[in-house]
Amino acid sequence: MNLTIPIRRTGVAALRCSSKSSRSIHIRLSTRLSPATTSALHTQTHRPQTQQQSPSIFHVSNRYSSHSPLSANSPATQRKPVTLQTLASLYRKNEPITMITAHDFPSAHVADQAGMDMVLVGDSLAMVALGYEDTSEVTVEDMLVHCRSVARGAKGAFKVGDLPMGSYEISPAQALQTAIRFIKEGRMSAIKLEGGAEMAPTIRTITRAGIPVIAHVGLTPQRQNALGGFRVQGKTSTAALRVLEDARAVQDAGAFAVIIEAVPEGVATLVTKKLRIPTIGIGAGKGCSGQVLVQIDMVGNFPPGRFLPKFVKKYGDVWGEAKSAIEKYAAEVKSRTYPAVEHTYAMPEKELEEFVRAVEVEEGRGVASQIEFTGGSVGVGGSGGTV
Numbered sequence: 001m002n003l004t005i006p007i008r009r010t011g012v013a014a015l016r017c018s019s020k021s022s023r024s025i026h027i028r029l030s031t032r033l034s035p036a037t038t039s040a041l042h043t044q045t046h047r048p049q050t051q052q053q054s055p056s057i058f059h060v061s062n063r064y065s066s067h068s069p070l071s072a073n074s075p076a077t078q079r080k081p082v083t084l085q086t087l088a089s090l091y092r093k094n095e096p097i098t099m100i101t102a103h104d105f106p107s108a109h110v111a112d113q114a115g116m117d118m119v120l121v122g123d124s125l126a127m128v129a130l131g132y133e134d135t136s137e138v139t140v141e142d143m144l145v146h147c148r149s150v151a152r153g154a155k156g157a158f159k160v161g162d163l164p165m166g167s168y169e170i171s172p173a174q175a176l177q178t179a180i181r182f183i184k185e186g187r188m189s190a191i192k193l194e195g196g197a198e199m200a201p202t203i204r205t206i207t208r209a210g211i212p213v214i215a216h217v218g219l220t221p222q223r224q225n226a227l228g229g230f231r232v233q234g235k236t237s238t239a240a241l242r243v244l245e246d247a248r249a250v251q252d253a254g255a256f257a258v259i260i261e262a263v264p265e266g267v268a269t270l271v272t273k274k275l276r277i278p279t280i281g282i283g284a285g286k287g288c289s290g291q292v293l294v295q296i297d298m299v300g301n302f303p304p305g306r307f308l309p310k311f312v313k314k315y316g317d318v319w320g321e322a323k324s325a326i327e328k329y330a331a332e333v334k335s336r337t338y339p340a341v342e343h344t345y346a347m348p349e350k351e352l353e354e355f356v357r358a359v360e361v362e363e364g365r366g367v368a369s370q371i372e373f374t375g376g377s378v379g380v381g382g383s384g385g386t387v
Contacts, residue, residue, distance in 0.1 A: 196246020
């Protein structure tokens, strides 16, 4: 039986256990325990054991490695999971839905802790996490690795995986196979794909298999070459009608929501009013049912001078803070001011003295062995003398 002992003060607790018999364990602690804990320990250590029970082992969990897990499962960080029903309720109450991208465990964990309703593992990770020039280079295997990482970090938010270019356009069957992998292997709650009316049969196939789909209309980055680059869509009456038609088509095909990107605010607002499902805007104004941004952009985790789309608001300066911290660390290492006393481990002075003596004795034995190996004759100063 393992028992983790709560320690009342912060610091390292040294716990030594030695079993004198199968019925008792003697414990010496270098820190004080509460009376309740002491009583509990006394009860546990003197409780008779049956033949089926192994001797009790009491320990305090301490960690001295260079890293520690950033757990997303601690009681203090748990939140009620967001579901499709949760999102539908927000939509009915006209409460804006929050969505942000994440591409790994830390970015997912902080988004979850910040209370995001949805987390999108977007193919934008091709640029912000993998250093590619655009999203066309990212593969399904790339996306699945990042999806799994995000799934471990976001336990409460509704998680959506973005199908990358080339993984769903050939046929509805291909799209369904990819979507299944995102749910089973990527541990996502839903998938996202780009396209309007032309993708309706694909969306219908995936949703009929029981996989939720969020569609993406307006500016579809995977089709930037066909669109003439990253350009605002729906700027004419005809183009705006096409955005509405696409949104209605994906809704009728079974999508539970639709992302509208880079569309004039008036167009996105009217489209939102004409739909029965939530719209998530990115560069589409505040008339949408919710908003999504790329996390790297909005937290400012990029060097000065990088281009930002007009719709991005920079809420922080993560790059500046991180760069400043790393520069300070480098300077302190160079000046030997880090690590300071409070960052190092100590040992009893007597033990240190004993260690020094042991090393000296060991080195003395090494010299003696060398003398014996050379036949007791050692050259001194190159003069050929003997000792």
